[in-house]
Amino acid sequence: xxxxxxxxxxxxxxxxxxxxxxxxxxxxxxxxxxxxxxxxxxxxxxxxxxxxxxxxxxxxxxxxxxxxxxxxxxxxxxxxxxxxxxxxxxxxxxxxxxxxxxxxxxxxxxxxxxxxxxxxxxxxxxxxxxxxxxxxxxxxxxxxxxxxxxxxxxxxxxxxxxxxxxxxxxxxxxxxxxxxxxxxxxxxxxxxxxxxxxxxxxxxxxxxxxxxxxxxxxxxxxxxxxxxxxxxxxxxxxxxxxxxxxxxxxxxxxxxxxxxxxxxxxxxxxxxxxxxxxxxxxxxxxxxxxxxxxxxxxxxxxxxxxxxxxxxxxxxxxxxxxxxxxxxxxxxxxxxxxxxxxxxxxxxxxxxxxxxxxxxxxxxxxxxxxxxxxxxxxxxxxxxxxxxxxxxxxxxxxxxxxxxxxxxxxxxxxxxxxxxxxxxxxxxxxxxxxxxxxxxxxxxxxxxxxxxxxxxxxxxxxxxxxxxxxxxxxxxxxxxxxxxxxxxxxxxxxxxxxxxxxxxxxxxxxxxxxxxxxxxxxxxxxxxxxxxxxxxxxxxxxxxxxxxxxxxxxxxxxxxxxxxxxxxxxxxxxxxxxxxxxxxxxxxxxxxxxxxxxxxxxxxxxxxxxxxxxxxxxxxxxxxxxxxxxxxxxxxxxxxxxxxxxxxxxxxxxxxxxxxxxxxxxxxxxxxxxxxxxxxxxxxxxxxxxxxxxxxxxxxxxxxxxxxxxxxxxxxxxxxxxxxxxxxxxxxxxxxxxxxxxxxxxxxxxxxxxxxxxxxxxxxxx
Numbered sequence: 001x002x003x004x005x006x007x008x009x010x011x012x013x014x015x016x017x018x019x020x021x022x023x024x025x026x027x028x029x030x031x032x033x034x035x036x037x038x039x040x041x042x043x044x045x046x047x048x049x050x051x052x053x054x055x056x057x058x059x060x061x062x063x064x065x066x067x068x069x070x071x072x073x074x075x076x077x078x079x080x081x082x083x084x085x086x087x088x089x090x091x092x093x094x095x096x097x098x099x100x101x102x103x104x105x106x107x108x109x110x111x112x113x114x115x116x117x118x119x120x121x122x123x124x125x126x127x128x129x130x131x132x133x134x135x136x137x138x139x140x141x142x143x144x145x146x147x148x149x150x151x152x153x154x155x156x157x158x159x160x161x162x163x164x165x166x167x168x169x170x171x172x173x174x175x176x177x178x179x180x181x182x183x184x185x186x187x188x189x190x191x192x193x194x195x196x197x198x199x200x201x202x203x204x205x206x207x208x209x210x211x212x213x214x215x216x217x218x219x220x221x222x223x224x225x226x227x228x229x230x231x232x233x234x235x236x237x238x239x240x241x242x243x244x245x246x247x248x249x250x251x252x253x254x255x256x257x258x259x260x261x262x263x264x265x266x267x268x269x270x271x272x273x274x275x276x277x278x279x280x281x282x283x284x285x286x287x288x289x290x291x292x293x294x295x296x297x298x299x300x301x302x303x304x305x306x307x308x309x310x311x312x313x314x315x316x317x318x319x320x321x322x323x324x325x326x327x328x329x330x331x332x333x334x335x336x337x338x339x340x341x342x343x344x345x346x347x348x349x350x351x352x353x354x355x356x357x358x359x360x361x362x363x364x365x366x367x368x369x370x371x372x373x374x375x376x377x378x379x380x381x382x383x384x385x386x387x388x389x390x391x392x393x394x395x396x397x398x399x400x401x402x403x404x405x406x407x408x409x410x411x412x413x414x415x416x417x418x419x420x421x422x423x424x425x426x427x428x429x430x431x432x433x434x435x436x437x438x439x440x441x442x443x444x445x446x447x448x449x450x451x452x453x454x455x456x457x458x459x460x461x462x463x464x465x466x467x468x469x470x471x472x473x474x475x476x477x478x479x480x481x482x483x484x485x486x487x488x489x490x491x492x493x494x495x496x497x498x499x500x501x502x503x504x505x506x507x508x509x510x511x512x513x514x515x516x517x518x519x520x521x522x523x524x525x526x527x528x529x530x531x532x533x534x535x536x537x538x539x540x541x542x543x544x545x546x547x548x549x550x551x552x553x554x555x556x557x558x559x560x561x562x563x564x565x566x567x568x569x570x571x572x573x574x575x576x577x578x579x580x581x582x583x584x585x586x587x588x589x590x591x592x593x594x595x596x597x598x599x600x601x602x603x604x605x606x607x608x609x610x611x612x613x614x615x616x617x618x619x620x621x622x623x624x625x626x627x628x629x630x631x632x633x634x635x636x637x638x639x640x641x642x643x644x645x646x647x648x649x650x651x652x653x654x655x656x657x658x659x660x661x662x663x664x665x666x667x668x669x670x671x672x673x674x675x676x677x678x679x680x681x682x683x684x685x686x687x688x689x690x691x692x693x694x695x696x697x698x699x700x701x702x703x704x705x706x707x708x709x710x711x712x713x714x715x716x717x718x719x720x721x722x723x724x725x726x727x728x729x730x731x732x733x734x735x736x737x738x739x740x741x742x743x744x745x746x747x748x749x750x751x752x753x754x755x756x757x758x759x760x761x762x763x764x765x766x
Contacts, residue, residue: 032420034447035482037688037702041065041680043471044415046388046396047074048098049375052105056081057124058386058398059107060375061095062414065677072154072675076109078124079398079412081386086412089126094156100377102169116157119174131172132212134159138177138205142637143668147177147205147226154675155668161207162235166245171267172212173245175235178223179205207231209247211265221265221272224249230260239286243267246275287325287333289342290360291316297325301501306357306364318364323348323355324500329467330354331373331387337380343403345376349498351428352440352467353391358382358403367406372468378403386411391468392442392493393423418470424485425449431539438501439535441466441494443543444485456553456695457490457543459536459576463561466493473673477559477582478634478683484691490549492539496532496565505531515597521604521614528602529587529618533569540575551575553695557687559583559634560672567620567645570627577629578694580687583672584633585641588621621648630655630715632690634683636670655694655715657708659686 047061058079065072074095075088094112101108106123108131113120116137122128139146141155163174207228209221224231228250236247244264251259262275287295289308293316296307306318306325323346330345331354342359348368355368356376367373371391378385383403390396395418399408413419425445432438446455458479460466465475471482481491499506504519508527511517519527536556543549555578558566563584570579585591589607592599602618605611616622621644631649633642638660649656661679663669674680682704689703693712703709 051377116159119160170214331376336382390470433535433538437497444491454550457549459556461558461562480684516601571623580632585639588641590640621645624648625652627654633658
């Protein structure tokens with residue numbers, strides 16, 4: 001199809017909403033209202049930012065939700081860096097992987113504009129042209145016949161999965177999905193395993209690595225099974241050499257560690273050669289410093305040091321640093337055109353936020369504001385750039401950044417709607433628990449806090465996502481933390497104790513990921529789970545001593561990794577009076593078959609034999625009678641572990657409810673991070689109603705399922721017994737912790753890990 005005809009067809013999707021000429025959105029607005037549930041559901045999230053090659057324009061992608069249409073959507077915006085102004089170049093259901101096309105004034109994106117996810121290029125005049133279109137798309141997502149490798153986001157029809165341009169723009173690397181459309185028949189072995197969590201299973205797909213030259217000639221470089229995480233999620237994590245492209249693959253199957261391999265593909269001869277990959281990072285960028293060496297961290301806690309390891313093996317030190325590098329949530333990595341300077345995105349540990357470190361022959365310079373710089377891009381000399389600036393209390397803004405002075409200049413308020421909300425008071429805190437382990441987090445204060453008054457409190461946790469990002473869905477999920485604070489709760493956003501602080505803690509996380517080791521199950525349990533519950537307890541005790549928290553009205557909420565901590569805390573501790581646990585069920589005996597390596601490290605084997613005692617020590621369903629209060633479970637799909645826990649709580653007489661939220665139709669499920677706005681809206685209101693009822697003894701008029709109140713009242717009557725109030729629960733003594741804790745030692749590691757054999761439950765280490 002001629003490109004002008006395609007553009008004409010897409011005209012309704014291309015909108016220039018605000019013309020250039022004046023920073024219409026950058027004026028400061030006086031806050032004049034409080035948070036609502038709708039605000040949280042529709043909060044903007046930036047998915048990418050790129051400068052034009054001449055530095056004149058800034059393109060960025062913002063993702064949000066529309067409750068009226070009940071859909072997520074994305075927009076590609078363009079800002080004039082000199083004159084301001086903001087206009088929309090493209091609206092689509094999905095826009096991702098925004099990239100600058102080398103040697104042009106254009107950008108490229110993957111977008112779904114009605115033909116599945118395909119590759120397009122777009123210029124500063126909103127001209128859209130197709131780069132690649134694969135017509136036989138493959139469905140990915142929680143839907144009949146879909147590949148269930150993505151647990152978040154709406155189901156996608158995928159043509160092009162990922163892509164990367166060579167530095168000169170002459171070569172294009174991209175990946176697609178290929179699936180043989182087998183006739184319906186008997187399933188065997190692996191296919192049966194894949195069908196367990198699905199409805200109608202999809203046939204096994206493969207990921208194809210492609211390379212295309214400037215004339216459009218295409219070659220298939222390799223084909224990988226979709227369970228190769230590097231292929232499926234990272235597109236091979238390619239890097240470009242003079243006449244080669246380097247890519248990674250991961251060995252498929254259930255073997256421990258899933259070893260990786262690196263390959264060089266010659267652009268001229270099309271020959272593949274294995275590479276030694278011992279110094280490369282198959283799950284991210286290999287960051288190169290100004291001396292041409294790889295950047296690495298060593299040490300733990302306050303002794304953490306940044307090094308550049310040159311090709312000759314020389315170690316060049318940049319001193320002790322308070323941050324981690326390589327976190328995929330950080331701003332990124334850039335090297336100047338002449339190689340004399342490098343900028344790396346950083347994540348600070350004690351006050352969790354994202355900054356930058358500028359490295360040169362003169363040493364290191366940190367750019368570390370109290371907020372976060374989450375998406376950035378820089379001019380070739382790295383002296384100037386643009387970033388997204390945001391925090392828990394402040395919506396995202398685009399700023400121009402001088403990397404020499406670290407000075408930020410506001411260019412654009414991305415969403416004036418959210419600038420009008422009165423910011424909540426947020427205090428970063430670091431706690432040290434009774435075992436000597438530290439934990440970072442934030443205290444969100446009640447909107448109308450009165451000194452001397454004690455307040456109900458909710459802990460919200462998700463591993464390591466408590467940081468300076470605005471209304472971050474990956475942290476607060478369906479927990480309306482802003483509205484809770486508006487309505488008189490203290491809210492604690494808490495991270496797990498970071499394994500980067502202690503060799504012993506790091507070793508426990510390694511054993512969890514690798515399937516076992518010398519520490520043994522009891523120590524792994526205590527360090528990874530019980531240690532976290534103790535940290536949460538001690539944070540609450542500190543605020544009780546400070547006269548802020550009412551100890552009789554404390555709740556806890558978390559999904560995924562956070563659900564593990566919620567379920568453990570409720571069955572090991574005695575201070576939490578109500579809980580909401582989201583889309584979890586890991587640690588239950590029924591999960592052994594889905595995650596045998598992890599379960600061997602945590603429990604020592606199957607629950608049918610000598611290891612049963614280790615399950616009884618930690619598994620929430622086997623400790624259900626110890627639960628310290630009512631537990632709500634909100635689910636995106638009917639996970640067996642969550643149902644097992646629900647049944648155990650019912651048998652133990654603990655007030656409990658499990659809520660399964662629907663997908664878009666009868667052939668699909670909701671996703672791990674809810675993608676249907678109405679579901680998020682209802683789930684947040686259900687959480688508000690749950691905590692208000694069990695902690696405050698009150699009903700809410702906006703409860704989405706008011707008939708459930710009758711069931712909750714029956715639970716109160718059944719459990720009340722001799723107690724005078726449904727919020728008073730017996731204090732239970734948790735089991736003693738093993739002699740596992742002990743800080744110190746030296747062990748360099750990343751805080752962001754993938755647990756390969758746990759497909760039904762995200763179990764990322766903090």
